[in-house]
Amino acid sequence: MNTFTRSILAAAITMLGVGVTHIASADPLTIYTALEDDEVSDYMAVAKAAMPDVEFHVLRLSTGDLAARMLAEGKNPRNDVIWGFAVTNMLDPRIHDSLQSYLPPAAAQLPDLYKAKDGTWFAATGYMAAFCVNTERLKSKNLPMPTSWEDLTNPVYKGEIVMPSPAASGTGYLQIAAILQGMGDDKAWDLIKRLNKNIAQYTSSGSKPCKMARTGEYTIGASFAFPAMQSIEAGFPVKMVIPSDWEGYELEASGIMATSKNLKDSKRFLDWTLSPDAANLYKKYKEIITIPGLKPSEQSIKAGLPADVSKVLFPINFEQSAKARDQIIKTWQQVTAK
Incomplete structure (x- = not known):
């Protein structure tokens, strides 16, 4: 042919x-x-x-x-x-x-x-911020159940918390932005400094802290609600905690x-x-x-999600958050440098 x-x-x-x-x-x-x-x-x-x-x-x-x-x-x-x-x-x-x-x-x-x-x-x-708490590890280490960002600054959690980096993760940034807008710069950066002392590592993924906590690598993964709900549904020993203060989304x-x-x-x-x-x-x-x-x-x-999430969300000013992003990340990197 x-x-x-x-x-x-x-x-x-x-x-x-x-x-x-x-x-x-x-x-x-x-x-x-x-x-x-x-x-x-x-x-x-x-x-x-x-x-x-x-x-x-x-x-x-x-x-x-x-x-x-x-x-x-x-x-x-x-x-x-x-x-x-x-x-x-x-x-x-x-x-x-x-x-x-x-x-x-x-x-x-x-x-x-x-x-x-x-x-x-x-x-x-x-998506909204949530803590993934491994209940088995929490119990084995005799740690209290955290309910807020302020709770996570307790020295008893040193080395037990994983959190996403706000420089790489949208979840990480929304968490920091909500704290800053809610508390004001001085009080917020003080909290972030105290929290940093307890952080074992920062991840580039917003879901990874939850996945690391659910397998027992760490006790608490500061993440967002979906991987927490997914982990609970899959049978992992996880409790989802919606922070009572400055709930970012x-x-x-x-x-x-x-x-x-x-x-x-x-x-x-x-x-x-x-x-x-x-x-x-x-x-x-x-x-x-x-x-x-x-x-x-x-x-x-x-799994613990409020029936009306609008009642727990902090009213983020997204334009302000976007405008201040570069400076916030720069300051965060300086504050968390070890």
């Missing part, structure tokens, strides 16, 4: 397939996200079923690493969509200015707090890059993130869901 004949045959096969399969989009849809690996896998399986004609390329990095990548790419971003990214980082002018305005029709039902006035981002979900924002090469599918994907199919998945993973009418699952409440 010569080259010309092969070409004709290939074209014929392609045409025959048009009626029974979807034609892939001309351009793949490249998505950057800071969502956790396991939830990304679940979300994308459903998204692909809803949009079988779209070729998805998804890059998942921790919040700090993703922010660094976006800043490095500058005016030539390689992604079309940013999905589930800490709004504190999204508000960095260097990142925010690279977005275009687009809000899915369903975003009209979201409260104003959960979407940008200029339409550049919206947040369907969020973060919103997971999504938007479209101004330079997107696949605007049509970018909009379709963001529309999907507010769809009923996506919302049902959020109940499996998220402690904060901004879509009206959705409540935490029974398993989440059984």
